Amino acid sequence: MKVEKLHINDHEEQVKDVVMLAARILLEAGAEGTRTEDTMNYIASHYGFIQNNSFVTNTVINFILHDQSYPRIYRIKERNTNLIKISKVNSVSRKLVRDELTLEEAFGLLEKIYITTKDHPVWFKTIAGALIALSFLYLQDGLPIDIFTTLAGGALGICITEIIKRRTPTQFIPEFFGGLTIALTVVTGHYYIPGGDLSTMLISSVMPIVPGVLITNAIQDLFGGHMMMFTTKSSEALVTSFAIGAGVSSVLIFV
Known part of the structure; x- marks a missing residue:
């Protein structure tokens, strides 16, 4: 039972990691709050966490997977307009929901988007x-x-x-x-x-x-x-x- 519980917790943490990174990229790239919260909800719901809750402003991300999990909070310190990043994150989230990507692959792609997709010179x-x-x-x-x-x-x-x-x-x-x-x-x-x-x-x-x-x-x-x-x-x-x-x-x- 302990091994199974640990496996479940690891899975939940992976979902949180993907959800928070996607939300961070979207908000820092200038996406609206509605789009950001919908993306977070779609990803979490796809993995069975229907009762997830998210709340974002242009400076803060709040997310909880379910009532028994620890919430995640992230402070957005920089904002810009980068529609390329928004488009790429949307593409990753859609592929994830269609089961074309695993959580590990999605997180890797999101990290790549965050690091390599720079603003225009x-x-x-x-x-x-x-x-x-x-x-x-x-x-x-x-x-x-x-x-x-x-x-x-x-x-x-x-x-x-x-x-x-x-x-x-x-x-x-x-x-x-x-x-x-x-x-x-x-x-x-x-x-x-x-x-x-x-x-x-x-x-x-x-x-x-x-x-x-x-x-x-x-x-x-x-x-x-x-x-x-x-x-x-x-x-x-x-x-x-x-x-x-x-x-x-x-x-x-x-x-």
């Missing part, structure tokens, strides 16, 4: 930011004369934001300096290349650093009844937007 995000800004310029019927200034503003803004993010864990400061950089770039470009619309260029250039994924996830959590996640994410998005606006306003107030 700064140069890649800089190019992407420039293209996003240009796209919004087109959507707002911007003038051809505004293209170069908007490209420069979007590229430099997200570049500065990402560099500061990787050097300091402080929230909202990177977005402030990103907004400040965008405003300085756009105002300078508008001065040397006059004739365009300053407001259109500012709005377009700011779009790459606007927390759009955060706002979308907050709304999804609201529809899913996850009020804690909705409150925390919407508050974070609000303060982030305020930081961007403060950075832009700091320049415009002197123009």
Whole structure:
């Protein structure tokens, strides 16, 4: 009986390990709380633990397999947007539920995803930011004369934001300096290349650093009844937007 009990406990710990690592990757990659809790529940339920309970916020994971097991708690200290990680974790969880992977194999794949799937480099995000800004310029019927200034503003803004993010864990400061950089770039470009619309260029250039994924996830959590996640994410998005606006306003107030 002792051997059997030990075997069962080992199995439970393996399930917990897989569930917690999957949840950790999802939350750190910017997934919404509803998706994270559903993934945790699907994996645990597949192995017969129907009474499992999970509760996540954007900073904490709480999970208990059943009433007689010890709970697991993990503090999320860093968050970013990495849709590749989210997609890969979803793929692993689906294969696990279809019995195409064992718990050991799933845990190994999740570890590999966590370690090797890195965020995009700064140069890649800089190019992407420039293209996003240009796209919004087109959507707002911007003038051809505004293209170069908007490209420069979007590229430099997200570049500065990402560099500061990787050097300091402080929230909202990177977005402030990103907004400040965008405003300085756009105002300078508008001065040397006059004739365009300053407001259109500012709005377009700011779009790459606007927390759009955060706002979308907050709304999804609201529809899913996850009020804690909705409150925390919407508050974070609000303060982030305020930081961007403060950075832009700091320049415009002197123009």
